[in-house]
Amino acid sequence: MKVIAHRGAGSTTVENSAAALKRAISLGVDGVEVDIWPTRDEGFVVLHDADLTRLTGRPGWTSYLTLAEIQALRIG
Known part of the structure; x- marks a missing residue:
């Protein structure tokens, strides 16, 4: 059996x-x-979700923002 980490080790770090x-x-x-x-x-x-709300608190989809706009968001 293989062990695959889903989202990395998200329980101890940011997923x-x-x-x-x-x-x-x-x-x-x-x-x-x-x-x-x-x-x-x-x-x-x-990101796990295309919707940014859960991780950033900012409603919106990744496809609506530029890479620079997403990089400027705070996770938390």
């Missing part, structure tokens, strides 16, 4: 962050599952 992926790998998982969503300017972001 889908570089830290979550590194933590999952350090725990010895066989793989990591992430979701990738497009931005308005044809960029991509790694």
Whole structure:
């Protein structure tokens, strides 16, 4: 059986962050599952939900914002 980390090690770090992926790998998982969503300017972001509300508190979809606009949002 293989162990796949969903969103990285999100219980100890921000889900889908570089830290979550590194933590999952350090725990010895066989793989990591992430979701990738497009931005308005044809960029991509790694987020579980295309809707930004849950993580940022700002309603909206990744496809409505540019990569720079999404990078300026605070997660929390």
